[in-house]
Amino acid sequence: MIDIKNIHVDIGEKSILKGVDLSLEKGKVHVLMGTNGSGKSTLTKAIVGHYDTTVTKGEIFYNNKNIVELSPEQRALEGIFLSFQNPIEIAGVNNAYFLRTALNAKERFDGKKETNAASFLRLMKKHVSQLGMHQDMLIRSLNDGFSGGEKKRNEILQMEVLQPDLILLDEIDSGLDIDALKAVADGINRMRDGERTFLIITHYRRILDYVTPDYVHILQDGQIVKSGGFELVDILESQGYQAIQKDI
Amino acid sequence: MDTLALIDTTHPLYSNFDALGVPNTKTEQYKNFPIKPILAREYSYNTESNLTPNAGTNLVMHNGMLLEYPEEIDIKFNEEFHTDKEHFDSLYFMSHMLSTTVITLKVHKDCSFEIQHTLCEQDSLTAYRIALEVDENIHVEVFESFQTDKSSQAFTLYGLDVHVSNNSTLRWIRNENRADKETEVVGSHKFNVAKQATLVLHSFDFGSASSLHLYKIDLAQYASCNASHLLLSDKDARRGNVVHINHNEAHAKSTQEARSILKDNATGIFDAKILVAHDAKYASASQNSKAILLDEHAHMYAKPQLEIYTDELEASHGSTIGTLDEDALFYLLSRGISMQESRKMLVSAFANTLIDNIPNQEYATKIHKEFENSL
Numbered sequence: 001m002i003d004i005k006n007i008h009v010d011i012g013e014k015s016i017l018k019g020v021d022l023s024l025e026k027g028k029v030h031v032l033m034g035t036n037g038s039g040k041s042t043l044t045k046a047i048v049g050h051y052d053t054t055v056t057k058g059e060i061f062y063n064n065k066n067i068v069e070l071s072p073e074q075r076a077l078e079g080i081f082l083s084f085q086n087p088i089e090i091a092g093v094n095n096a097y098f099l100r101t102a103l104n105a106k107e108r109f110d111g112k113k114e115t116n117a118a119s120f121l122r123l124m125k126k127h128v129s130q131l132g133m134h135q136d137m138l139i140r141s142l143n144d145g146f147s148g149g150e151k152k153r154n155e156i157l158q159m160e161v162l163q164p165d166l167i168l169l170d171e172i173d174s175g176l177d178i179d180a181l182k183a184v185a186d187g188i189n190r191m192r193d194g195e196r197t198f199l200i201i202t203h204y205r206r207i208l209d210y211v212t213p214d215y216v217h218i219l220q221d222g223q224i225v226k227s228g229g230f231e232l233v234d235i236l237e238s239q240g241y242q243a244i245q246k247d248i
Numbered sequence: 249m250d251t252l253a254l255i256d257t258t259h260p261l262y263s264n265f266d267a268l269g270v271p272n273t274k275t276e277q278y279k280n281f282p283i284k285p286i287l288a289r290e291y292s293y294n295t296e297s298n299l300t301p302n303a304g305t306n307l308v309m310h311n312g313m314l315l316e317y318p319e320e321i322d323i324k325f326n327e328e329f330h331t332d333k334e335h336f337d338s339l340y341f342m343s344h345m346l347s348t349t350v351i352t353l354k355v356h357k358d359c360s361f362e363i364q365h366t367l368c369e370q371d372s373l374t375a376y377r378i379a380l381e382v383d384e385n386i387h388v389e390v391f392e393s394f395q396t397d398k399s400s401q402a403f404t405l406y407g408l409d410v411h412v413s414n415n416s417t418l419r420w421i422r423n424e425n426r427a428d429k430e431t432e433v434v435g436s437h438k439f440n441v442a443k444q445a446t447l448v449l450h451s452f453d454f455g456s457a458s459s460l461h462l463y464k465i466d467l468a469q470y471a472s473c474n475a476s477h478l479l480l481s482d483k484d485a486r487r488g489n490v491v492h493i494n495h496n497e498a499h500a501k502s503t504q505e506a507r508s509i510l511k512d513n514a515t516g517i518f519d520a521k522i523l524v525a526h527d528a529k530y531a532s533a534s535q536n537s538k539a540i541l542l543d544e545h546a547h548m549y550a551k552p553q554l555e556i557y558t559d560e561l562e563a564s565h566g567s568t569i570g571t572l573d574e575d576a577l578f579y580l581l582s583r584g585i586s587m588q589e590s591r592k593m594l595v596s597a598f599a600n601t602l603i604d605n606i607p608n609q610e611y612a613t614k615i616h617k618e619f620e621n622s623l
Contacts, residue, residue: 048582050578050582051574051578071581071587072578072581072582073581073582073584073585073586073587073590076581076582076583076584077584081582081583082582084579087579088573088575088576088579090576090579090580090594090597091597091601092596092597092598092599092600092601093580093593093594093596093597098580098583098585098593101585101589101593102580102583102584102585105583105584105585105586105589106584109584141597158583162583162584
């Protein structure tokens with residue numbers, strides 16, 4: 001699905017990723033953990049082509065194609081989705097209009113017929129209801145005035161509508177109460193079909209009580225230092241990052 | 249002949265004009281609007297008038313000539329109407345002196361009507377004024393629009409003299425969507441807002457034509473003025489508004505919100521001053537200007553000013569000029585929306601706030617459509 005090979009990424013003058021090698025197996029749920037500032041968010045930003053990041057070395061192969069030179073919108077149309085840690089508020093852009101524009105863009109790219117307004121409305125009602133969101137969130141401006149939980153649910157709503165193949169979830173669990181966490185986890189599990197690939201960035205295991213990962217990777221100082229199974233989460237929870245020894 | 253040569257130096261308003269002088273690049277309100285070459289250009293002076301217009305639903309002005317008027321409104325021609333001798337703009341006096349047609353409208357009941365200006369002259373100067381008196385305790389809505397057709401090297405100097413009587417509300421929507429080249433419009437206006445009356449002023453300036461509107465708005469006790477200005481200009485346009493709001497008596501309230509989007513080499517102008525007089529205690533005054541420059545050579549001249557002579561008031565002002573928010577743009581791109589569409593969505597979002605403030609849905613929809621087409 002995605003092969004990241006010796007990627008070096010700068011933000012401004014600062015070198016953040018210093019040779020990351022990471023393969024995400026298709027259809028699996030991968031978890032990325034690491035200390036603050038280790039480069040987790042930078043990695044997801046580099047994958048989606050965020051303007052902050054400069055890839056100075058290395059390659060990102062997605063479906064056997066190097067995507068480093070692709071524009072962010074092209075990467076999204078290819079099926080890469082990032083749920084932002086802090087979803088941006090855009091006053092004046094209607095949430096439903098935004099979502100339908102994005103969905104229609106994806107449908108055009110895939111050579112499919114565009115979803116019409118009535119079908120889109122039905123689709124929205126279904127997803128909004130599943131996520132326990134208020135229907136009026138569709139007529140509100142995009143994330144504008146949303147609570148932290150509402151913003152995260154809205155990210156999951158977008159994921160479910162756009163049906164991407166590679167899903168990057170950057171601290172999707174931060175700031176969520178129990179109900180919101182369950183709703184978000186349910187959304188992820190609904191999308192988990194053995195074909196889609198997930199990379200969940202988190203600091204805590206609580207979301208992993210609802211979404212069982214296949215692999216866990218540890219990022220420290222801009223490099224993947226360890227990959228393994230759920231046992232790594234247990235080690236981190238009980239002993240902290242000092243207990244993780246770098247794989248040679 | 250040029251515009252200045254047309255002025256009658258024996259006119260009663262000449263001394264007011266002369267005291268302010270012929271505006272040039274050093275005149276504050278014309279610093280970014282090239283008035284001197286416009287006045288110096290050779291024109292034929294359009295003196296046609298029509299004293300037998302048709303009764304209809306709207307006020308239709310064709311090259312300064314009245315073709316139709318709303319039948320529910322009292323209308324008179326060239327009637328003496330109060331002229332503000334204290335106006336800050338010399339072109340206010342010039343337009344009074346040069347206007348061959350002064351239309352006076354008197355509104356006695358709640359109503360809504362349109363003023364349609366059609367400009368289709370070449371190498372000509374057209375000067376006219378419209379006076380409007382809104383009676384006490386009524387609500388009036390006016391939608392003013394402009395249409396140009398094959399107009400070139402033409403100069404339209406027009407203006408409004410408006411009196412909103414006690415306890416009345418006037419909503420004035422100016423929709424000036426013009427893309428014609430070398431056809432300038434200068435509107436020099438006066439609005440007098442009486443005790444407990446309200447003026448709601450919406451201005452929408454779209455397109456590549458050049459125009460400048462200068463407003464002097466006087467507020468009496470408990471009067472209020474809510475002004476909003478949306479500007480979307482491109483090519484070499486110079487467009488904007490100069491607005492002086494005077495709080496002359498206590499408890500008056502004013503808010504001003506300007507949003508400007510400039511493309512190509514366009515220059516936007518928002519030169520606004522709120523003056524709170526010594527006796528205008530308990531005033532509330534706020535000004536805000538936001539501008540987005542979409543191209544390297546686009547330029548915004550924003551000058552929000554407060555001039556305060558009393559201690560007991562609430563006042564604020566601010567101005568920002570920038571480009572599109574990169575994080576917002578990236579968010580849209582990251583969902584597969586094209587760069588062009590994403591930029592359009594953000595620009596529309598910036599503008600929608602002001603368009604959505606129009607309660608009349610028919611007008612709001614029309615302006616939305618014109619805005620989208622101008623993007």
